[in-house]
Amino acid sequence: MSDVKDMALADEGVRKIKWVQKHMPVLEHIKKIFREEKPFEGITIGSCLHLEPKTINLGLTLQEGGAEVAMTGCNPLSTQDDATAGGAALGLNMYGWREQTDEEYYQTINSVLDHKPDVIIDDGADMIMVLHNERKDVLGKIKGACEETTTGVHRLEAMFNDGALKFPVIAVNDAYTKYLFDNRYGTGQSTFDAIMGTTNMLIAGKTVVVCGYGWCGRGVATRAAGLGGNVIVTEVNPIRALEARMDGYRVMPIREAVKHGDLIITVTGNINIISGDDFKYMKDGCMLANSGHFNVEINRQDLEAQSDSVEEVRESIEMFNMKDGRKIYLLADGRLVNLAAERGQGHPAEIMDMSFAVQALSAKYIVENDLPVGVEKAPDSIDDTVSRLKLKALGIEIDSLSDFQCEYLSNWQEGT
Numbered sequence: 001m002s003d004v005k006d007m008a009l010a011d012e013g014v015r016k017i018k019w020v021q022k023h024m025p026v027l028e029h030i031k032k033i034f035r036e037e038k039p040f041e042g043i044t045i046g047s048c049l050h051l052e053p054k055t056i057n058l059g060l061t062l063q064e065g066g067a068e069v070a071m072t073g074c075n076p077l078s079t080q081d082d083a084t085a086g087g088a089a090l091g092l093n094m095y096g097w098r099e100q101t102d103e104e105y106y107q108t109i110n111s112v113l114d115h116k117p118d119v120i121i122d123d124g125a126d127m128i129m130v131l132h133n134e135r136k137d138v139l140g141k142i143k144g145a146c147e148e149t150t151t152g153v154h155r156l157e158a159m160f161n162d163g164a165l166k167f168p169v170i171a172v173n174d175a176y177t178k179y180l181f182d183n184r185y186g187t188g189q190s191t192f193d194a195i196m197g198t199t200n201m202l203i204a205g206k207t208v209v210v211c212g213y214g215w216c217g218r219g220v221a222t223r224a225a226g227l228g229g230n231v232i233v234t235e236v237n238p239i240r241a242l243e244a245r246m247d248g249y250r251v252m253p254i255r256e257a258v259k260h261g262d263l264i265i266t267v268t269g270n271i272n273i274i275s276g277d278d279f280k281y282m283k284d285g286c287m288l289a290n291s292g293h294f295n296v297e298i299n300r301q302d303l304e305a306q307s308d309s310v311e312e313v314r315e316s317i318e319m320f321n322m323k324d325g326r327k328i329y330l331l332a333d334g335r336l337v338n339l340a341a342e343r344g345q346g347h348p349a350e351i352m353d354m355s356f357a358v359q360a361l362s363a364k365y366i367v368e369n370d371l372p373v374g375v376e377k378a379p380d381s382i383d384d385t386v387s388r389l390k391l392k393a394l395g396i397e398i399d400s401l402s403d404f405q406c407e408y409l410s411n412w413q414e415g416t
Contacts, residue, residue, distance in 0.1 A: 013082035027360065048127035084096060113130065122145055129155070142167045148178075180215065188222055190338035193343075198332070205228060206229050207231075210233050211268055212273075216267045234251070261282065266290045266292055267297075270296075271296040286328050289331040291336060293336060317329055358383070
């Protein structure tokens with residue numbers, strides 16, 4: 001059962017899915033194991049993820065393990081309609097289309113929950129929120145969930161601290177093979193892929209303001225500098241701010257940074273990072289983009305209130321004609337630019353290979369174990385398995401410790 005925009009797009013979607021499969025060797029290895037072991041026999045898995053070819057490959061991997069898989073999108077603008085049609089043609093239950101209304105977005109989340117899943121794979125925790133607030137009829141059947149993002153993990157930890165969370169959640173985002181690579185290299189590259197493809201503008205020579213210096217912010221700043229940008233970082237965490245300075249970037253408060261920015265990118269996961277009077281200090285022609293999960297980092301309402309009119313000047317670019325004559329450009333409606341922009345394709349397949357491998361193995365871990373309610377990091381054994389498989393796929397060999405070396409490390413009596 002599926003509800004997608006146009007099944008005539010299925011052939012193109014399948015071609016794209018097959019392309020990414022060639023570049024996701026870890027997930028393909030896990031798929032072969034799942035095909036033999038069938039760890040999800042009799043299990044239904046519901047997901048709320050960005051629907052694009054790499055995500056469909058995760059769904060197919062779970063399907064090979066015996067699961068009935070139902071998938072919907074975690075952002076109204078990030079779904080790729082050919083990918084959903086391709087997934088439906090390959091036997092997945094697909095719900096969603098690009099440019100959903102908020103009502104349609106939650107309607108398709110409920111369509112997935114109508115399958116009464118045993119395991120949830122979420123990105124931003126919207127499906128988990130709907131489960132707890134509206135779909136208590138399904139809540140008791142859930143064995144556990146995986147959460148993909150920093151934003152979602154923060155929401156779920158707050159739920160647990162308030163005593164509201166009703167089932168165990170694996171914080172896939174906190175796995176080393178997720179955040180060290182996906183958040184840093186994936187976000188860094190895909191953000192600029194989308195921005196440059198959307199604007200056709202040069203980054204070299206421009207002042208790029210990066211709001212937030214977590215792992216995603218580090219990736220964005222690194223890519224901006226590599227493209228010749230002059231990078232300014234804004235932060236609230238003193239350690240991260242100091243790290244940004246030691247990495248060679250200027251660090252200053254947002255109110256000061258926006259005066260210099262040609263391109264401002266928010267990547268914090270928090271609300272109202274750019275808001276209120278911040279817009280008054282921006283240069284004529286300043287471009288704004290968000291790489292955080294939700295469209296709350298750049299306050300669109302405040303921007304509209306200070307403008308006379310808004311017009312779309314190019315796909316995924318809105319020009320705000322400010323009351324003082326300046327022009328400010330907002331990309332992708334302030335949503336996750338690497339997927340919400342018309343030219344956004346999300347993280348490279350080689351990166352999502354690791355992240356989705358952690359998702360698949362974490363789902364298996366949930367099914368095979370009776371876990372306590374709470375939010376916990378994916379087991380280190382999963383990280384180790386994924387990283388070793390990735391190294392093997394890359395043709396890289398590494399050393400191993402001898403028994404004598406292991407004994408030395410565990411012996412406190414050895415000294416000079």
